[in-house]
Amino acid sequence: MPKTIPVDTNDFRVELCDDGVAEVILGEPGVMPTTSVTGHGAIAVIWPRLAAEPGVRSILVRSEGKGFCAGGHAELVRQMLDSAQHRARVMREARLLVQSMVDCDLPIVSAISGAAVGAGAAVALLADVSVASHTAKIIDGHTKIGVAAGDHAAVIWPLLCGMAKAKYHLLTCAPLTGAEAERIGLVSLAVPEAELQHTARRIAKELAAGSPAALAHTKRSLNHWLRAAWPAFEHSLALEMIDFAGSDAREGLAAFEERRPPRFGT
Secondary structure (H helix, E strand, C coil): CCEEECCCCCCEEEEECCCCEEEEEECCCCCCCCECHHHHHHHHHHHHHHHCCCCCCEEEEEECCCCCECCECHHHHHHHHHCHHHHHHHHHHHHHHHHHHHHCCCCEEEEECCEEECHHHHHHHHCCEEEEECCCEEECCCHHHCCCCCCCHHHHHHHHHCHHHHHHHHHHCCCEEHHHHHHHCCCCEEECHHHHHHHHHHHHHHHHCCCHHHHHHHHHHHCHHHHHCHHHHHHHHHHHHHHHCCHHHHHHHHHHHHCCCCCCCC
């Protein structure tokens, strides 16, 4: 029976397995996982906590819900629209999420099924090895709701899939299937849905059995490419928060909730 560790949210749970793999399990069966007000902060700090947990050698992040994660809950977005204090808090949490995953010495594997949007896409794509089902749907939906793509995209999309593809998908919010994401280099592997969990767990278990120092030092060295892009990330995150104070973000949320096209700039 895996050991569980307490977390300050219902958005996910954590199980520590005997083979050295810690599983971060998003959502509940039959429900689309989202990032709540408490969950946004909790997911940002779980990575260094697991890195310090005795016996943990790798991390697997997966979902038990209807998709991987649909991003920020409407309550979280409304708080950002209404309060500079909440925007500042979310900005700190978003920065910490990216920094914690980049700085975590343990290898992180993601198993992407269904929709991965916003913060969900950030966690999925910042993993060191990302495994998507062929039918997964990856989308950075920021510009669709009237804000800059700021929570992870500027730091990693151009490195993963090139500037031309990054600009196309981040500006248009055009979705990517897992198969297409693999083709352009946005994810490490794409496999049939029936093989997703087995494949991701096999990789996480293989990494857990590897040399901790060799893996940590390789990850630390490679992630200097991301650290070199850090000014672009900081800038995009600040601009996203500025946009959440504007009228386009309010219109974007209203259009989403009313299931209609947004009327920006009016």
